[in-house]
Amino acid sequence: MSEPVSDKGLHTRDLTVRYGGLVANDSVTIDVEPGKVVGLIGPNGAGKTTFVDAVTGFTACEGEILLDGTRIDALPPHERRTAGLSRTWQSGELFGNLSVAENLLVAARAGGWRTLVRDIFVPRRKKSDDVVARALDVVGLGDVADTLARDLSLGQQKLVGVARALAGGAEVLLLDEPAAGLDSMESQSFAGRIRSIADSGPGVLLIDHDMSLVLGVCDTVTVLEFGKQIFTGTPAEARTDPTVVAAYLGAPVEATHA
Numbered sequence: 369m370s371e372p373v374s375d376k377g378l379h380t381r382d383l384t385v386r387y388g389g390l391v392a393n394d395s396v397t398i399d400v401e402p403g404k405v406v407g408l409i410g411p412n413g414a415g416k417t418t419f420v421d422a423v424t425g426f427t428a429c430e431g432e433i434l435l436d437g438t439r440i441d442a443l444p445p446h447e448r449r450t451a452g453l454s455r456t457w458q459s460g461e462l463f464g465n466l467s468v469a470e471n472l473l474v475a476a477r478a479g480g481w482r483t484l485v486r487d488i489f490v491p492r493r494k495k496s497d498d499v500v501a502r503a504l505d506v507v508g509l510g511d512v513a514d515t516l517a518r519d520l521s522l523g524q525q526k527l528v529g530v531a532r533a534l535a536g537g538a539e540v541l542l543l544d545e546p547a548a549g550l551d552s553m554e555s556q557s558f559a560g561r562i563r564s565i566a567d568s569g570p571g572v573l574l575i576d577h578d579m580s581l582v583l584g585v586c587d588t589v590t591v592l593e594f595g596k597q598i599f600t601g602t603p604a605e606a607r608t609d610p611t612v613v614a615a616y617l618g619a620p621v622e623a624t625h626a
């Protein structure tokens with residue numbers, strides 16, 4: 369495996385999670401650098417969500433987790449969050465009775481001590497409004513800023529969930545099946561938005577079973593099988609790698625997203 373270009377972003381080293389006798393993650397080493405989209409794929413039960421749980425502090429693990437070169441594996445989840453790690457959940461997480469912009473404002477103002485210190489020097493309202501507008505712009509939802517979240521399509525709601533993580537100041541976004549339930553058109557447009565998000569700065573870890581989405585948008589892909597990291601490389605390499613094909617893809621996958 370090649371060494372990362374910089375220590376910016378999220379890096380795990382030999383991350384291992386044990387549930388009793390089950391090794392759900394076995395020495396997983398992944399680099400999510402700023403501006404990059406990294407796919408994490410594998411069969412059901414391979415350990416993908418476990419990896420996100422461990423990185424975000426919701427399950428105990430061994431090994432190292434670094435954010436911008438600093439160990440964060442001893443921090444509780446909320447401190448990893450304020451340090452810049454943000455995850456979206458498989459289930460809906462929006463306030464349906466609030467507008468899209470209000471949903472983002474909640475996240476933009478929910479910072480830790482850094483936000484508090486910043487707010488002493490910068491007028492809070494203006495700063496938060498700017499952050500919200502920027503996040504909506506990146507995901508292409510500026511036109512529906514005043515629409516109630518419950519009135520959006522499923523695809524738009526998923527994007528609001530991602531925009532909310534951005535508005536909260538995420539440096540690394542961990543997206544666990546963000547495209548689940550979307551039709552192929554929505555999924556394709558979602559892929560473009562994920563690329564725009566990475567281009568705007570953050571690193572993105574993307575878990576999804578839609579292989580044309582993952583292999584189309586990611587810079588690199590890691591494949592898990594029974595907790596073991598059996599492959600890390602480019603999508604082009606993954607498509608034809610015999611181990612990946614045998615463990616998960618079943619047959620070489622064509623790219624549909626540019």
Ligand SMILES: Nc1ncnc2c1ncn2[C@@H]1O[C@H](COP(=O)(O)OP(=O)(O)OP(=O)(O)O)[C@@H](O)[C@H]1O
Pocket residue numbers: 387390392410411412413414415416417418419
């Ligand atoms: N809290 C837990 N306690 C015990 N075992 C668990 C726990 N969470 C997950 N597991 C087990 O760990 C393994 C990995 O599960 P995980 O949910 O991480 O897989 P996954 O790759 O995300 O699967 P899917 O694609 O179905 O979401 C599975 O065998 C699962 O049953």
